[in-house]
Amino acid sequence: MDSILRYLGNAGTQREILDRLVEHVYLSLLPVVLAVLLAVPLGWCTHRFRWLRAGLFGVANVVYTIPSLALFVLIPAVIGTQILSPVNVVAALTIYTTALLVRPVADALDAVPAHVVAAATAMGYRPLHRLLTVELPLAVPVLGAGVRVGSVSNISLVSVGALIGTGGLGVLFTDGFSRRYPAPILVGVVLTLLLALVVDRLLVLVQRRLTRWARAGEVTGG
């Protein structure tokens, strides 16, 4: 306990922890944003062109089974980045999260009632406008669940990235192990957990705001 307080009391480590935390948020959530931007068009393609479905979902499943460390190490070879560059982690996690989200996006778009889509078309929506303002908002309940899983799993996967020296709270683990000093390890674990919980709560709040309509039916006449 004492050693933890001493560790936390040091201004230098405080700054270090804060930097690592910010880095961790950035490394884990930027891929989620990128993955949503990729998964929506890909999911839309599988929704629109059924024959793409089996192939694309197959690829997504395979990608998802590649061990994260392997992917972190493979990426530089593929895209030509430095082996220790944070870009590797962002790229790898973007690939994972995209693989995770493609299917929910396609399923959610499939689940939008045909008569609602037909009504939007009949009102005079152009296809892209309809996708963005009618179909995607209706996909949020399903998509949101995928985004939460992706965010939380990214937060834990970023820690692995520390093994190849790319920053984030995982650096506190590698640091603690190499110095046989438990305080940073404990702080790293606790902060990672807290970060995952806080991000998840925030996503739930955002999702609830975006889907007030979905709960409206439950309080008929209220």
Add this chain to the structure above:
Amino acid sequence: MIEFRAVTKRFDDGTVAVNQLDLTVEAGIITVFVGPSGCGKTTSLRMINRMVEPTSGTILVDGQDVRAADPPRLRRGIGYVIQQAGLFPHRTVLDNVATVPLLSGWSRGRARHRAAELLELVGLPAELGRRYPAQLSGGQQQRVGVARALAADPPVLLMDEPFSAVDPVVREGLQDELLRLQDELDKTIVFVTHDIDEAVRIGEKVAVFREGGVLAQYAAPAELLARPADDFVAGFVGRDRGYRSLSFVDSGEVALDQVSTVAIGQPAGAPTAEWVLVLDEQRHPRGWLPPRSTVEGAVTEAGLTPGGSLYQAGTPLRGALDAALSSPSGLGVVVDERGGYAGVVTARQVLDLIERARPTATGAERGH
């Protein structure tokens, strides 16, 4: 005016949904497309706003080939009411109704203002505007669907089985509402249904389709019931078509008989061999006292034999016949516009009237 010229739609799988359709939908009236399931009604409708493209043939709206127009723009000028309403679940009722004005570039304030006017027009209270569609009844959702289709004041309105998902009582209310609206608005309306009763009730012209997307007959409802073009149409308009066609026979002046009446709360008097009609203070019929019934003290609502349907004088004779047939006394009760008792008719009298109303042919002969 909407013209179909030799329009055929063959889907990729070879299904011919519409076959060589030649049809002119007149401006300013309700035209109904009716026919059994799968006969190409929806496909025909959707070719008008290019949600489906014809395989061959031409469709003109007000003389313009629809193929010349950019589809989204074309659609913003043609109202569309879809089966099950198809409201956007994630938008409030008001924003649903404001959809087309917003798409057409109106400011949000102006579009919402217009939407509120339309809710009123279709008979919905303004507070409903803040709800989500899931918080409305089926009938209310259909009204919102109609309001949404009318929001940008399009000259043409396409309605695909708009009232088929609600119960018969609500449906009849919605049909009346549509007729009332149309009186005010004079839109060119194409209305799809598979219910022949609905078709003859609201259509000024009715197009009957048969399987394979072939037009079987295109005529006014009275004509359709009186002179079906072939066995298919005769079968489709049904066994009761003679009875249904009474909807189009105006009553002229029905000679009314009178029965003895008694007001609720008054003593019944001595038993008689006749049926006695019981009225309330506003002279609205409440029910019957059977012949030779004895009532202790004043007549109350409790002991009455329930009456049949009421016939409002001046409306088509179908109602008069039904009033007589459904009345326990065999006497159809006729009321005035305010629902007050006016007299009674028998089925025999109604049938005589129908007989006399019938052949213009004999009338014409007599004229020579």
